[in-house]
Amino acid sequence: MTTHVTRVAGVVGLRIEHHREALGIGKSRPRLSWRYAGTERVPEWVEIEASGETGTRRARVPGPDQVLAPWPFPPLASRERRVVRARAVAGTDVGPWSDPAAVEAGLLHPDDWGASRMVAPAAGVAQQGAAAQLRRAIELSAPVRRARLYLTSWGVHLAHLNGARVGTDLLAPGWTSYHHRLRYHTHDVTDLLRAGGNTLVVALADGWYRGRLTADVRFDQAYGGRTGVCARLEVGYEDGRQLAVVTDEFWQAAASPVLAASFYDGETRDERHRPAAWTPVEVLDTGPLPLVAPQGPPVRPVETRAPVASRVVDELTTRHDFGQNLVGVLRLRVSGPPGASVTLRHAEVLERDGRLATRPLRSARATDRLLLGGQPHTWQPDFTLHGFRHAEVTTDHPDVRVEDVRAVVVHSDLRRTGAFDCSDPELTRLWENARWSLRGNAVDLPTDCPQRDERLGWTGDIAVFAPAATGLYDCAGFLSSWLADLAVEQEENGGAPPLTVPSLSVPTGPVAVWGDAAVVVPWTLYERYGDPLVLERAWPSMTAWVDLVHRRAGEALVWEGDPQLGDWLDPAAPPDEPAAARTDPDLVATAWFARSARLLARAAAALGRTVDARRYAALADGVAAAFRRTYTTPAGRLVGETQTGYALALAFGLLTDDAARAHAARRLVRQVELAGYRIGTGFAGTPFVLDALTEHGHLQVAYRMLAEPSPPSYRYQVRMGATTMWERWDSLLPDGSVNPGEMTSFNHYAYGAVADWLQRVVGGLTALAPGYRRAGIRPRPGGGLTAASASLLTPYGRLASAWRLDDDRFTLDAEVPPGVVAEVGLPDGTTRQVTAGRHTFTTRHRPDYPPPPPAPRPGTPPGGLARRTPPVRGGSAAG
CATH class of the missing domain: 1.50.10.10 (Glycosyltransferase)
Known part of the structure; x- marks a missing residue:
């Protein structure tokens, strides 16, 4: 028996539009992207298969059209789900099927929402700034085959079905221009429902919609004075019947254990709280809501970090250092008598005397508080975020026990694509600082800073x-x-x-x-x-x-x-x-x-x-x-x-x-x-x-x-212990004190633009055509570096370079993904054009090291040149 050996590429990384998870998307004709593995030759064709309840369809698309190829099937209807897979075809050779990727359309037309409206807690149910709860009892008459919850809110929400958390998203639906675009999210809740009685509970806090957005009180309640929820639960029974539950007068509201919730001031939760009474909701006359499906990933907890050092400040307070300036919240295990409390305070840096440096937070209190209910409890705030490296945990009772303190990193669930490393650890740290600043300022939208009373x-x-x-x-x-x-x-x-x-x-x-x-x-x-x-x-x-x-x-x-x-x-x-x-x-x-x-x-x-x-x-x-x-x-x-x-x-x-x-x-x-x-x-x-x-x-x-190394400089920040980019070149002064300016942030990504230079020049990776279909690999050694590597997951696959210098011998290892032509430039001035695969190049290179730093000029302050007023336009040419 003869075994046929397939010589065509495997299709990997099948993606729908720019989604990591294509559930409830807003397009009826989503574009498809994929990468190739296993060969340097891009196949002539790719066969796409889409399977769903109405059957299976197949179509062929040109192999080179691997990035955002048009949807080759009839458009998706609202709610329609298809499981897509692909394989490469070259002549008589047929590659293996890719891993499947599911795509499901959301509610594509306003009429699909039916009678869904916004429901709100009645006045007085919860104090201003506190979170409310809204619930709906749902009676199901048969086993469930499929169920979807479409959910949005004015404010930020967290949903539970029968006591189980719905999804892993935080701070949904995020911050958009609410009067123009109100995002909704689609959740598969099939496994959370059961025949008989069910209860959906949505906790609702002010968030960006009604909460404090700056220190200026004019911007409190920037979008409206009422928070509310709009939901549609669609249930398909195994016997084929359908049920829709919408936001209507049958919902109820009550106060929640969250007594206060603010992005800037923090969250307070009372575990002793029990709803005194569930009251009818108000159905708001909103008119048509500008509902849209998400284009990017939701905000989620993405990493957990243990402290690298902890110090007992006094018998009731412990200060933790997490070794990294990050954005998120603390999670801890706590037990103690009812009514005792645990208070969490956050800061990016410490003052010279070791205290938390809270002045840069301005009016943001960045303080969370838990009132104990008497039972051991793991707590993580739900409706706030802080920018911090250091946190103090303080109890008000000697019998309170706090254990397993962790920092939970929270941001939009972006897929990491880039990496950089070099022989200079400080430059590698500089790259990482830029990366962490993006993480901290990518909470649903690109912000300037994540810690003070202005995260815009x-x-x-x-x-x-x-x-x-x-x-x-x-x-x-x-x-x-x-x-x-x-x-x-x-x-x-x-x-x-x-x-x-x-x-x-x-x-x-x-x-x-x-x-x-x-x-x-x-x-x-x-x-x-x-x-x-x-x-x-x-x-x-x-x-x-x-x-x-x-x-x-x-x-x-x-x-x-x-x-x-x-x-x-x-x-x-x-x-x-x-x-x-x-x-x-x-x-x-x-x-x-x-x-x-x-x-x-x-x-x-x-x-x-x-x-x-x-x-x-x-x-x-x-x-x-x-x-x-x-x-x-x-x-x-x-x-x-x-x-x-x-x-x-x-x-x-x-x-x-x-x-x-x-x-x-x-x-x-x-x-x-x-x-x-x-x-x-x-x-x-x-x-x-x-x-x-x-x-x-x-x-x-x-x-x-x-x-x-002296300020203002990139290396100064690194040597002063920065783990994110600073707003000011000298946010921390050489003596370790915080810059006296009223506006001082230790997590501000603008100056992290240097990461692009490190990737393009030191690592040598550049886009010569949109999407890196033509790419440049041209590292430019210098500065005493003896090695560097950079990689980027482009739409076509992994593009990478790694170079090293041994005396005057320069060696470059390059990786080019299928479908990409790369122009390789070497330090001796020669260039090569290569296609997919791994390539090694060796040449002679005599490093041209930079000149030594000049002696300081008299009168030059350590922080840089004294400020000069710009000359009048058209003035003297002297300078």
Whole structure:
């Protein structure tokens, strides 16, 4: 008997759209993606099989169309479930079936919700800030074959069926622009129901809908004064009958054991509580709710960490250090007499005397409290989150026993895709700091910080961090959902994206960098994930922003005169004036205008909008020319020479002449040298300084900046014990005290943009075509590094590099996934083009180590250059 050996690739990693779990999705024609394993040759065809209650269908799609291939079957109806699998076909060779992936449509049409409305606890059931409970008795007359619970709320909720937790989500339905988009989640509750009596209980807290969102009381109850639940339970009996239970007058409400629940102030729970009475609910006349299915993953507990050190402060208090600044809550086992309490306080860092440093929290109390009911109890707060590394656990009674204290890490359940390591442990730690800052600021939306009384979706932060974020985790669905909110709120704001999304309804004019998120973020998603639908959806938002700035700039094409945040948090700015940067804010605004116009032209080309592509390319050229006329002197220098000014001019391609670029690069090097290789940039410039140096012949100066240990610098943060990125370069001062500025966070990802440079330059991994279909592997050794490795799970599979230096011998190991062509660049200047597989290259390389740091200049403070006021435009060329 002859055994046929299959020579065709196996299909792996079958995915539906950008979902990790495709239950209750909002598309009837979901696109499919997969990867190949086992061969360098992409097959001619892939056979897709979709099985469901109505039978099995098969279709063939071209093998190369492996990323977001169109759905090859009739559209899904609401609630329809299909189990999909795929296999590769090449001639007579047929590969094995992939692991199955289930996809189920949600409620695709408003009519599918039937009579579901919002129900709310009657006034007085629960005090303001406390959580209420809503319940519904459900009588089932037969065994259950299938059941789905569709659930959303004004506020945040946690559901139980017959005492069992529904799902693993936290803080559902998350934070969206509620009046435009209210997400619902679909839960498979088949195994939680039984014939006979059943009880569904939904605990409901204020969350983002009615809770405190800032220290400004104007933004309390930002969306409304009533919380409520909208639910639809659909039950299919084994005998074929159907039952629907909706939110109606048959629900009841009562107070819950959660006496207080606030993201900023914490949660208080009384285990002695028993509902005094269940009262009728109010059925709210909401009109049609703007219900949408999720695009990204839910918020979940994703990791548990034990303390690395614990210290007894006194007989009732123990302080725990978890070794990592994180976002989440504590979980602990506690026992003691009824009425005794346990109080949990949180902080990111300690004061010099060892106390929790709570001043950076501002008005956020970040305190949880449990009142004991007399029985041993494992407690984990449900309706709050804290940013912390250190936590104090205090009891008020000597008989209270606290055990098994753990930190539960909570964030959107993003799939990790990137990794980085190198021979310098401090640079590896810097990468990890950026990764942990994304984790802490990815709680349903991209926020600025996770610990103080302001955890908002600041647009400027993600505008500069998006490239790094997409190299760390799969952010496609997560950021696409946020962009949908940006678009609707931008439209209400006259074409200017609000400074924060979701917005707190404070009208804002156009602000550079922050508003540019409307262009930068969708372009980054397209570049990294190869999804043109992201650009198509964002096109009105992208054009509205650039066209608005064009009108503000006028015929001169110089954007000036509007209030700007500029190069926010320039290290020379006084602690209480974060916008007082050295770089002219109008220069920053005009440079970013040129960049967004250029990206918009590329987006138009990608979408086949040829006329728009030419128009916006001409606009970008015009703005660049206006930048040169306005901000460069006859001697070829920028007016008010700064690191940020030169970095933007070079990185954004605003200098078209080779000689001018070379001259600007030398002037940037001079600015870096004058600063003692310390950082002289804020939010607007920092992501581009290292690239401007690298791409214009000064790679080793970039490495020298990374090597600088004195503040302001990347390495300073690491050496001061940072495990996340800081908001300020010196959030912790050299003497160990906290920066006196009112605005000081130890978990702020904006400066973590350096992770993108580490991945692209040190690791060498770049996207040369959308989705990495063409990829670059071109590591650039320097800075005394002897080895580095980087990997990225691209839409096509794992792309990786690992290099090492042995004296002057350079060895590179590269991994390329099937379907990708990679251009490998070696330090000796040679290039190779390779396809899928593992490849090793060896060449000679004599490292060009950076110069030693210069002696400090007299009068230079340890924190960096003294602040200089930007010169008047058109002034002297001296500098």
